[in-house]
Amino acid sequence: MRDLAAGFGYLLKGQRWVARHGRQYGFGLLPGLITLVLYLAALIALAAWGADFVGWATPFADDWSSPWLGLFRGFLTAVLFALSLLLAVLTFTAVTLLIGQPFYDSLSETVDRDVSPDSTAPESQQPLWRDLWISARDSLRILVRALIWAVLLFALGFVPFVGQTVVPVIGFFVTGFFLAEELAAVALQRRDVQLRERLALLRSRKTLVWGFGTPLGLAFLVPFVAVFLMPGAVAGATLMARDLLGEPIEEGGHREDADPAGAGPHETGAGPLN
Template identity: 80%
Template sequence: MRDLGAGFGYLMKGQRWVSQHGKQFGMGLLPGLITLVLYAAALVCLAVWGDDFVTWATPFADGWTSPWAGLFRGFLTGVLFALVLLLAVLTFTAVTLLVGQPFYESLSEKVDLAEGGHAPESGLPLWRELWISARDSLRILVRAAVWGVLLFALGFLPFVGQTVVPVIGFFITGFFLTEELTAVALQRRSVELRERLALLRSRKGLAWGFGTPLAVAFLVPFVAVFLMPGAVAGATLMARDLLGETAGPARGAGEPATR
C-alpha cells in the first residue's frame, strides 16, 4: 500500500514540477496534440466506415433473416470500436513519446539536473534512440495486446467480466504506461527493456500507483495531452527512485546505473 501511495505521489510531483516550469510544459504539449489529432482522425474514419468494413468481412451473414444479421454485425461493430479504443489508450503514450522524443528527452534531462545536478546521457545518436524506443514500444504493445485479448475473452464471464476484469485491465494498462514513461529516463541510463520490466515488477505497487490513475485519466483524450508533460517529469523522478539515485552530484555520463 505504501508503494501505491508513493507512485501516485510521483505522478503529482511531476505535474507540480511542470506547473512551475511553464516553458517545459508548453513544449511538452505539442507531441500530445499531434498524436491526438492523428488518433481522432482514425476514430472518425472507423465511425464512418466501420459498418461497411464489418459487412465486407462477414459475407456469410448476407443470407440471414432479419433482424439477426443486423444485430450480429452491430455487435461486431461495437466490439471493433471498443478494441480500437483500447488499442488507442494502450498506444497513445508510446506514439506520443516517439513523436516527442526530443521534447521529452529535454524535459527529463532538466528534471535530472534539478534533482541531482547532472543528467545522464546514453551517448547514442538521435536516430538510434528513436529506433530503440520504437522497437521497445512494439514489444510492449505485443505484451499489452496479449493481455487485452485475454481480458476481452474473460469479459464474457457473468458478473466477473463486468466488475473484476475491467479493474484488472486498468492495473495492467497502468503498469505498461509506467514502463513507457520511465523508459525516457532509463534509456538515457542504458537500462534495457528487460531490466526495466524487472525493476517495475520488483515494485509493482509503485508502478500501479503511478500508471493506473493515468490509465483512467487517459480515457479522456484532452486530459491525456495535458497530463503527458507532468507524467514524463514524474516518471523521471520515479526512475531515480527505482535506481536508488539520490540528490546531489550524479555520476558521469555513460557510467552504469546504481542498482
Template identity: 85%
Template sequence: MRDLGVGFQYLVKGQRWVARNGRQYGFGLLPGLITLVLYLAALVALAVWGADFVAWATPFADDWSSPWPGLFRGFLLVVLFALGLLLAVLTFTAVTLLIGQPFYESLSEAVDRDVSPDGTAPESGLPLWRELWISARDSLRILVRAGVWGILLFGLGFVPFVGQTVVPVIGFFVTGFFLTEELTAVALQRRGVDLRARLALLRSRKTLVWGFGTPLGLAFLVPVVAVFLMPGAVAGATLMARDLLGEDIRDEDDQREGELTA
C-alpha cells in the same frame, strides 16, 4: 503499502514540476496534440467508412431476411468501433512517446538537472535514430505483453461475478504497470537500462509502480486528458526512475531556492 502513496506523490510532483516550468510544459504538449489529431482522424474515418467495410466483409449476410443483415452488421460496426477506441487507448502513450522522443528526452533531462544535487543529467550518447529505433522496438514488445494480458483478462471477464468485479480491477493495475514502464523508459533508456532490466526494476517495486501508473491509466482513458497530463507524467516518471536507481533527489524547497538564486 507506503510505496503506493509514494508512487502517487511522484505523479503529483511531476505535474507540479511542469507547472513551474511552463516552457517545458508547452513543448511537451506538442507530441500529444499531434497524436490526438492523428487518432481522431482515424476514428472519424472509421465512423464514416466503417459501415461500408463491414458490408464488404460480410457478403454472406446479403441473402438473409430482414432485419437480420442490418442488426448483424450494426453489431459488428459497434464492435469494430469499440476495438478502435480500445486500440487507441492502449497505443496512445507509446505512439505519443515515439513521436515526441526528442521533446520528452529534453524534458526528462531538464528534470534530472533540476533535481540532481550536482545539477547534471545522464546522457545516452546515442544518435537520435538509434534512440528512436530502441524506443519503437521496446514499445512493440511492451504492447505484445500488454496484449497477452488483455486476451487473458478478456477471457476471464466471462467468469460470473469475478469477471465483473475482480478482473476490471486487475486490468487497471496491469495497465498502470505497462504505462509506467513506457514512461520511465524515457529516463532509464538514457541511462542504458535495457527493457529486461527495466521490467525487473519495476517488478521489484510493484506498489510504487501501481501508485504512479494506475491513477494515471484511469485518467488516460480520456485521450484529451492524456495530452495535458503527459508532460507531467514524463517528469514524474523521471523522478521515480531516480528513486528506483537509488539516485539522490533534491527536495522542492531546495529547487525553489535554486530557481530564486538563478
C-alpha cells in the same frame, strides 16, 4: 500501501514540476497534440466506415434473415470500435513518446538535473536515430504484451459476475503498469537500461508502479486529458525512475525555468517538489 502512495506522489510531483517550468510544459504539449489529431482522424474514419468494413469482412452473413444480420454486424461493429478505443488508450503514450522523443528526452534530462544533488543528468551516448529506433522497437514489444493482456481480459469479460467486476479492475492495473513502463523508459533508456531489465525493475516494485500508472490510465480515459498530463507524466516518471534505481532526489529544485535544450538561468530556492 506506502509504495502505492509514493507512486501516486510522483505523479503529482511531476505535474507540479511542469507547472513551475512553463517553457518545458509548452514544448511538451506539442507531441501530444499531434498524436491527438492523428488518433481523432482515425477514430472518425472508423465511425464513418466501420460498418462498411464489417460488412465487407463478413460476406458469409449476407443471406442471413432480419434481425439476425443487423444484430450480428452491429455487435461486431461495436466490438471493433471498443477494441480500437482500447488500442488507442494503450498506444497513445507510446506514439506520443515516439513523436516527441527529442522533447521528452530534454524534459526528462532537465528534471534529472533539477533534482540531482550535483545538478547532473545521465545523457544518451546514442545518436538520435538510434534512440528513436530503440524506442520504436521497445514500444512495439510492449504493445504486443499489452495486446495479449487485452485479448485475454476481453475474453474473460464474458464470464458472469467476474467479467463485470474483477476483470475491469485487473485491466486498469495492467494498463497502468504498461503506461508507467513507457513513461519511465524515457529516463531509463538514457541510462542504457534495456527493456528486459526495465521490466524486471518495475516488477520488483509493482505497487509503486501501479500507484503511478493506474490513476494516470484512468485519467487518460477522459478525452483530451492525456495531452495535458503527458509532460508532467514524463517528469513524474523520471522521479520514479530515480527512486527505482536508488538515485537521490533533492526535494528542492535548482531551476525555476529552462529552455528545451536543458540550458537556462539557474535560480536556487525553487519551490519544493512536494
